[in-house]
Amino acid sequence: MSEIKSFSFTKQIVESTKLSCRAVTKELSVYTAWTTAEVVGSGVVGAAKILKQGVVDSANLKKLQNGNFDVVHFSPIKSDKDRHFNPAIITPEGREYIRMNGNPLSYANVWEHLDKQKMLLFPKGDTAWVEVVDEANVGNLHFMATFDHSIVDITGRLVPTARTLGFANDGYDLEKACKVLAANPEVEIIPDRRGRIIRFIPGYNATEDRTLEMQVRWMPGAETWEKMLKGMDSLRNRNGSKVLRLGDYDLLSEFDVLGLEAAGCRVERRDEEL
Incomplete structure (x- = not known):
């Protein structure tokens, strides 16, 4: 052996x-x-x-x-125990895509498109930030929080982001809403797979007064977005942090981003009468 x-x-x-x-x-x-x-x-x-x-x-x-890499990275809005901001580079083309198609933290297809086209870059990637960011394009620096899916720029201002909103006939005159929204350049009405704009609500989700619904994509313009931001200035979460994401009801009713309230499309709900 x-x-x-x-x-x-x-x-x-x-x-x-x-x-x-x-x-x-x-x-x-x-x-x-x-x-x-x-x-x-x-x-x-x-x-x-x-x-x-x-x-x-x-x-x-x-x-x-001095060789000490244990540093605190800048964030325009202070992170807290719930919401932590991570830096990212978003190109102008990427910001426009988000405005038209939605939040990459909410929609995988939006994230994949931005990533494929190099419109969204993170520190852990293979692109050296020091080579692509300077004083001229510092506006490409952004900060994202998965907690509330907020995306802000270097000044802490929310980035215009498309939202899909749904509403039903227990709160709105849907026929009238269709006419109002068809004339709104910030809105895309989303039909169902059969091409119906106003569709029936499945029985398990329907009520006596809530039988029909519709969905739209809101692609905010500069004036509408600015008006919404001004209205959000004083809003705070329970822990005192600034509110950076509104619920659908707030967008539709209190902030009326689609203009349905102003156009008289709102109808009284039975629970509002009581």
Whole structure:
């Protein structure tokens, strides 16, 4: 029986970190840190990999420049125990796609399109932020929270986002609503698979007064969005944080983003009469 012979080899590997940063405002900078590994004496250097990147203020930039990567990334709205914001780059084309098609945090097809077209980039990707963000396009920096699906820009302003809204004949005159919405350039009426604009509500969801419904996609224009934001300024969650997402009822009734209330499409519900 042959003898087992074992051999061991040791290679000394040096890991290097490169930091690049760029000022995008007076107080903020983007940075990218790369790491490379080299086998000593071999001349072989591995490909650079992105270690970490993001947006920081001047105090945290100094920490990075001193080799301390335990930094706090900038967020225009303070995160809390419920809502945490993560940075992202959204191109102008990406923002328009979101305005027309909906929130990527809500719709997988929107996310997939933005990702495929490189309209939505995250720090963990392979694109170096320091190479694609500067003072001229700092408006592409955004912050997203999965808690309430809010997307804000570097100033904390909500990004215009399409919403699918549904309402029924227990609250609205649907025939009249169809005429009003057909003339609204911010609205796309969504028919069912049979092409019906006003469709029957399935029996298990219907009530005596609620038998018909319709759905629309609201693609907010600048004036409507601005009016809605002004109305939201004073709204706060239970923990005191700013409300960044409205429910369907608030959008339709209190904020009347579709103009149905103003056009007299609202009908009294029986529970409102009591």
